[in-house]
Amino acid sequence: MAEADKKAGQIRVGEVEISGRAFLAPMAGISDAPFRTIAERYGAALVVSEMIASASLTSGMAEMQRKLRPSGRLPHVVQLAGNEEKWLVLGARMAADAGADIIDINLGCPSKKVTNGYAGSALMRVPDKALALIEAVIGAVDLPVTVKMRLGWNDQQINAPLIARLAEGAGVRMLVVHGRTRQQFYKGRARWEPVRDVVEAVSIPVVVNGDVVDTASARKALAASGAAAVMIGRGAQGQPWIVGQVNRGLTGRGVFCSPDKEELVDVIIGHYREILTTYGRELGVRVARKHLRWYLQRAGIGEPDIRQSSLLTLDDAERVIATVGEMLDFHFQSREVA
Numbered sequence: 001m002a003e004a005d006k007k008a009g010q011i012r013v014g015e016v017e018i019s020g021r022a023f024l025a026p027m028a029g030i031s032d033a034p035f036r037t038i039a040e041r042y043g044a045a046l047v048v049s050e051m052i053a054s055a056s057l058t059s060g061m062a063e064m065q066r067k068l069r070p071s072g073r074l075p076h077v078v079q080l081a082g083n084e085e086k087w088l089v090l091g092a093r094m095a096a097d098a099g100a101d102i103i104d105i106n107l108g109c110p111s112k113k114v115t116n117g118y119a120g121s122a123l124m125r126v127p128d129k130a131l132a133l134i135e136a137v138i139g140a141v142d143l144p145v146t147v148k149m150r151l152g153w154n155d156q157q158i159n160a161p162l163i164a165r166l167a168e169g170a171g172v173r174m175l176v177v178h179g180r181t182r183q184q185f186y187k188g189r190a191r192w193e194p195v196r197d198v199v200e201a202v203s204i205p206v207v208v209n210g211d212v213v214d215t216a217s218a219r220k221a222l223a224a225s226g227a228a229a230v231m232i233g234r235g236a237q238g239q240p241w242i243v244g245q246v247n248r249g250l251t252g253r254g255v256f257c258s259p260d261k262e263e264l265v266d267v268i269i270g271h272y273r274e275i276l277t278t279y280g281r282e283l284g285v286r287v288a289r290k291h292l293r294w295y296l297q298r299a300g301i302g303e304p305d306i307r308q309s310s311l312l313t314l315d316d317a318e319r320v321i322a323t324v325g326e327m328l329d330f331h332f333q334s335r336e337v338a
């Protein structure tokens with residue numbers, strides 16, 4: 001990919017144009033439509049659905065439909081994981097019917113549940129199988145296909161450049177590389193330098209991922225890897241607007257404005273209500289808890305205060321909303337006084 005296009009943040013994924021250099025990572029149980037909507041509103045250049053495991057294709061339409069739901073006006077990227085051609089092909093077609101603009105294939109998930117079935121990162125150990133699955137998905141839909149992977153299975157098998165070349169040869173249009181091996185899970189620091197070997201192995205855009213949390217780390221990751229863009233996962237928990245902030249930091253463009261105190265309360269409560277609508281009240285109250293904890297932690301409220309508030313055990317949605325508002329008001333007032 002041309003350096004000038006990288007610097008300008010103009011990335012082409014097949015026919016799809018992406019403007020910007022900071023993307024929200026797929027995170028199962030987190031990057032659902034309500035979360036992606038906030039990231040997009042605050043200027044993320046791209047957002048990706050939670051992984052849809054092939055097995056869940058048969059686990060009920062309600063969950064599938066929820067996961068396949070587009071979140072806004074950005075290209076709708078649906079991520080699929082699996083190790084059987086027929087399920088991946090079916091998943092890709094269902095995603096296309098649901099309005100996907102891009103299909104992403106997961107070659108990075110380290111979870112035993114996923115890798116024992118030779119899906120996710122385990123596919124990096126069997127490049128021929130990974131290639132066959134990629135070709136099957138590309139053949140099944142008339143949409144650009146991308147791949148998200150790790151550096152390799154372990155330090156002895158760093159084969160991301162090989163997989164990248166195979167994927168590009170098959171017609172994959174963009175790659176995301178998390179700078180860890182599968183054996184690292186999420187431990188240690190992500191290594192951005194080896195991602196450069198992938199960048200140099202292919203001419204399609206490469207996105208660097210792992211431990212990017214702000215504009216400074218994004219700049220370092222881009223400089224070390226030569227990638228076209230960064231992808232942010234855990235750094236966006238409790239602050240989905242950070243992706244837009246980094247995008248603006250890198251490109252000077254974008255809609256980002258950091259939520260001020262009042263807006264923060266509105267964003268959190270709006271997110272909470274959206275979760276209840278998406279999952280229904282009973283499940284929604286539980287799904288929302290981790291987000292609430294992260295929001296409050298990011299605002300500077302300590303874990304003991306969060307626990308003491310019983311916020312995370314309340315089942316009454318209206319009381320949760322009132323408690324969040326009170327906690328944040330009290331917190332900001334005491335900071336002003338101090």
Ligand SMILES: Cc1cc2nc3c(=O)[nH]c(=O)nc-3n(C[C@H](O)[C@H](O)[C@H](O)COP(=O)(O)O)c2cc1C
Nearest residue numbers: 025026027028050051148178210211212232233234
């Ligand atoms: C809770 C959680 C869920 C994740 N789910 C997915 C997923 O569904 N698909 C995927 O490709 N990666 C998934 N990942 C990996 C992230 O997309 C990302 O590669 C990884 O967290 C490293 O980036 P970070 O340091 O910015 O978090 C998940 C990570 C976390 C922490």
